[in-house]
Amino acid sequence: MNRHSAEPRRRGKPLKERDQPAVAAENGVSRRGGDKRERILDAAVHVFAHKGFWSSKISEIAREAGVADGTIYLYFKSKDDLLISLFEDRMERVNDTLAAAMASSDNAADKLRRFVQTHLQLVAANRDQAEVLTVELRQSSKFIKEYANPRFAQFLKLLATVIEEGQAKGELSTRVRPVLAARALFGAVDELALWWVLRGDPRENLERAAGELCEMFLGGLAPAASAGASQATELPANVKRRVP
């Protein structure tokens, strides 16, 4: 999966087209020009994650990115735009990664497992980013409301589609509407991510958590023996099918 190696489409236009590095670095990484936008985004991820959007100061992001305050405004229209750009940029990578992870399986249940696993892996690998995406953006009515978030919608759509297809193929129960299931699954995973990110218990094994979560979502909380004990009343309630 190579998608997001591609040039990160910029919102805050770097002023005038210049898509090849200003100068082909002799060999090294050419600290000159091209990577500035990226450095600013990285700094923003870090600062936003630690201070929160509202308490973060542009000057701090600038310092962390090693640029002047004003430079940020060459790449982003405003502090808001920086957050949104960050979201779009990173979210796209996440979506791409998740889509790719699920693509390599043809089984709905498996796809969901991969989704959860990959999501939590991403979180573990990019704590700061996860915190910003999870916490900062969700938060602000301002962004969620006034900026109807296409990337996030896409993210959910990904899940919903998998579920829908799974249902169509009979691989998943049709008792729950796909959108709702997707939303719930996302909420659960996201909550775990948030938990891990905020409390940051390093001992917690995200891998294992991901596994349990999948079990629960696929198999249900009801005891295996009577998957659906909850409906016991509705059932003849004898069949002890599911054996562990």
Next chain:
Amino acid sequence: MNRHSAEPRRRGKPLKERDQPAVAAENGVSRRGGDKRERILDAAVHVFAHKGFWSSKISEIAREAGVADGTIYLYFKSKDDLLISLFEDRMERVNDTLAAAMASSDNAADKLRRFVQTHLQLVAANRDQAEVLTVELRQSSKFIKEYANPRFAQFLKLLATVIEEGQAKGELSTRVRPVLAARALFGAVDELALWWVLRGDPRENLERAAGELCEMFLGGLAPAASAGASQATELPANVKRRVP
């Protein structure tokens, strides 16, 4: 259900150590003091919900509460304190309500159903409050981190305990650790709530959504064939019963 009849513990000390109502109302209505504090909290819920914490101005809350700006500082130490107090105050009511709702059932699955139903009912009945509790507080690392939230912990504990007890009594599968399951369930419900609160689709039937969510959590997403007696009708219901 009597929850907030208890004196609302104030964080922002009401100035001049006065912990008994300014006018100790033997039994009467104690209009005075508690009144104003409550009006401020209500106003804060409303304003925070609509503008978000950072964009809300103390003066606006004051106007909405019908008091002077300065008055707010007689009841709360700071804007931060106002948010935290609000959270403590409202969260306690929520916890009480949820606890009460679950108490009236002795069956784990049922308790969970009641939890989900009641939670979403509360959300539907108190949109603004739900938005603040769900969105604003979650958001701010500042609050979640620096202010290790006892009410929220209590909230989760409630769920986890039910699950734990259910597992102990064999009413729930033990494949998932209680805390994790609680967290996931909360995340899912919360996400639905957020969805409803933000997108605010009034056509969406929260009641129904709650039902589906429970199905999913208890019965699992795996096809009814193995899980779901509840779908017996939909299925030939014999085959393919998921063996681990």
Next chain:
Amino acid sequence: MNRHSAEPRRRGKPLKERDQPAVAAENGVSRRGGDKRERILDAAVHVFAHKGFWSSKISEIAREAGVADGTIYLYFKSKDDLLISLFEDRMERVNDTLAAAMASSDNAADKLRRFVQTHLQLVAANRDQAEVLTVELRQSSKFIKEYANPRFAQFLKLLATVIEEGQAKGELSTRVRPVLAARALFGAVDELALWWVLRGDPRENLERAAGELCEMFLGGLAPAASAGASQATELPANVKRRVP
């Protein structure tokens, strides 16, 4: 003429009606409240006059007015608003004064003389204010264009009306349209004012200049003997009245 002793109608509302001095000063001038708007306007006149609008800093005006920076924003919406308010406020006084000066005469030529005299007296008595009204406001396209200035229009109207009436009564030549004549007269007087204000030759006798200006406007530059060779055609052109 007592007009502008009246309360200066405020644009930047002093926040909440309070038209009586907050506190009836024992006897003195009660440095408390009421005069703050006025002090800010005075400071603004002074600073704008010396630095020009764009080079003036709010903080300097605040310092000069003896208030905090933020206080200015309790009385004026913005720096722009401060300038405009200043203009409205002071211009109204000027208009009132000029109208009053002209009112006490029933002869068009005399009215014009009084206009010129009074205008230049006002300038001499309020250099800073004159500079701001003359220079700063004229200047900024922003203000002259985007803010179609009613006070200034009124000012010119005053003059034009006098000329029109003078023409109607045969006291003034009808060779020039009133509006144009008014504009020209204003331009001339204003230029003199500007000259005096900027170069500030204190030796220059504004009184005398006013006299000469009137002579010129009423009698023309053409030599008295032929009061208007240019108008020879219009005249019996015999009368050699005026003897040098």
Next chain:
Amino acid sequence: MNRHSAEPRRRGKPLKERDQPAVAAENGVSRRGGDKRERILDAAVHVFAHKGFWSSKISEIAREAGVADGTIYLYFKSKDDLLISLFEDRMERVNDTLAAAMASSDNAADKLRRFVQTHLQLVAANRDQAEVLTVELRQSSKFIKEYANPRFAQFLKLLATVIEEGQAKGELSTRVRPVLAARALFGAVDELALWWVLRGDPRENLERAAGELCEMFLGGLAPAASAGASQATELPANVKRRVP
């Protein structure tokens, strides 16, 4: 009339003491250097006229001139210098044109008429330039004070000299000092120009206005019959000529 064929004296030294055209055009068109400087000045006239000096951005002028931001600093020391250079440059042309227009007449009154006519023609033909010269420069104390304007002085001197000579030859009344008369006349014409420029009533016939203005200045506002009634005091002062 050859005015600006003379090398445009640059204030902002064209970088690296190069005072001869980069490409010394023996006689040819000297395209190079002068070209760019001129384009920048033209752009500046346009932008200053539309936005005002303080609201104009160097980058906008650069864009309009088709050069890079930095290039402007090869020709002008600073933004201020650009305005002043512009003033010097354009004012010189204006002065030359006016001087030439007046030179072709030997009669003082005629010279004045030509002055007024030509001035207003120039205004009509170069609105933007007129706006900058009239509005922007007049305005800023900064420029009028700190930069005692030689071109403008020359401009007035031109007028004053004509009047003085007219008076000496008995062609003009001596009741008014030449400088004052010049100033007044300029003020009047300038005000008309400003009026036309800002309100920009295209229907207004500047030609006609010029005519009326001359009438007024030469013949006076007093009714033709008694051109000079205003000097009654200087007269035998009995005659009640003025009849309605």
Next chain:
DNA sequence: GATGAATGAGGCTTCATTCAT
């Protein structure tokens, strides 16, 4: 206890100017 005018620290943003290429 209430009030609300006053405070003033602080941050986002602009934009003239520089300088490496």
Next chain:
DNA sequence: AATGAATGAAGCCTCATTCAT
């Protein structure tokens, strides 16, 4: 000479908080 990305000083304005009344 020309470029234009980068700089960073500076200012308007906001708004939580205080305190005299």
